[in-house]
Amino acid sequence: MLDGIDTMVIDLQDIGARFTTYISTVAHVIDACAEHGKGVIILDRPNPLTGTRVTGNVLNAGYVSFIGIHPIPILHGLTIGEFGRLWARDRQLPTPVIVPMDGWRRAMWFDGTALPWVPPSPNLPTLDSTLIFPGTCLLEGTNLSEGRGTTRPFEIIGAPWVEPDVLADALTELALDGVSFRPVYFTPMFSKHTDARCGGVQTHVSDREAFDSVTFGPWLLATLKRLYPDDFAWLPPNDGSHFIDKLAGSPELRETIDTGASIEALVAGWSREAAAFERDRSDILLY
Structure with missing residues (x-):
């Protein structure tokens, strides 16, 4: 070649x-x-x-x-x-x-x-979506929609069984810096939950210097697992490992969420690495 x-x-x-x-x-x-x-x-x-x-x-x-x-x-x-x-x-x-x-x-x-913004991917149409992507991309390893099939991929997330106000309130209670959450309903045109009405949130970054998208990811997953233990699920293993483990780079994140272990301790370890x-x-x- x-x-x-x-x-x-x-x-x-x-x-x-x-x-x-x-x-x-x-x-x-x-x-x-x-x-x-x-x-x-x-x-x-x-x-x-x-x-x-x-x-x-x-x-x-x-x-x-x-x-x-x-x-x-x-x-x-x-x-x-x-x-x-x-x-x-x-x-x-x-x-x-x-x-x-x-x-x-x-x-x-x-x-x-x-320089002009040329989307590096159809699913990263704006700098805002790119800023949030490192956190919400982890939803690709779950049965939730990460917003593909909408005009706001990775900013809008959810599933048919998510109650928008409940999730928005729970995420707001985390008091994460530089970010707020708006309850939304949306219908993906393709990808997960195609043509199904989903509840969820849209993530709005108010201070990008303060917002930590990477830390947001584990907190988002833990909150969804806590609110919807019977509905939230990881995508099944493929080629011997969960897709979430490939995204996260190890099974540690998945195991932390599944066992209810400390997100603070997880994030502290990440910071040292x-x-x-x-x-x-x-x-x-x-x-």
């Missing part, structure tokens, strides 16, 4: 979350080019969620998949070029050539770049 080329050029807009497959594609391209003696050039692009937000657990090596290709936190704070450098470093492969950005700073959100990764990544940063 690589016959006839000297160098592969990668130009992809990532969103800064471990689940997304853009960085997995970069990893596979670097591997293939190294195997065949081809060069790699990455045209760097902004991390839409800044390069300073490093949060969430580091993926357990036993749960590597296309939605979790490398032991990094849920929010890794890297540009796509920096991820390429990290991948090559950790696998002892030739370092790709990075064409760096001009003027980007780590604290920048995407809307501070003056993220801090260790932040130290480890320092030598591959470009900005």
Whole structure:
């Protein structure tokens, strides 16, 4: 497949979350080019969620998949070029050539770049949905709708058995920073619960600097499990593991929810893992 080329050029807009497959594609391209003696050039692009937000657990090596290709936190704070450098470093492969950005700073959100927002996915139509995605994406491992099939994917979530006001009140009682919840009914046009009337909430971020989408995810799952123990369910295991475990990077989140263990302790452990990764990544940063 690589016959006839000297160098592969990668130009992809990532969103800064471990689940997304853009960085997995970069990893596979670097591997293939190294195997065949081809060069790699990455045209760097902004991390839409800044390069300073490093949060969430580091993926357990036993749960590597296309939605979790490398032991990094849920929010890794890297540009796509920096991820390429990290991948090559950790696998002892030739370092790709990075064409760096001009003027980007780590604290920048995407809307501070003056670049047009081009949806990196049909299900991430706005920066708002991308901001919330690292938390609500975990619902992909459950029987709830994560909002696919609506005009507000990952902002709107729910299921036919969810009572909107009850869920909104329960999430509000958590007093999470920078966010509020609006009760909604919605009908997905495709994906989970197609054509079924669902109850749920829309997540509204009022202060994106204060809102921690990664921490929000476990609290959301725990609240849904507590309110609807007979209806809430994980998607059945496939290929030997639950899909939620692939998303979460280990079975720890699922087991914490199922046993009613402490979300605070879970999140504290995640914070320690993220801090260790932040130290480890320092030598591959470009900005």
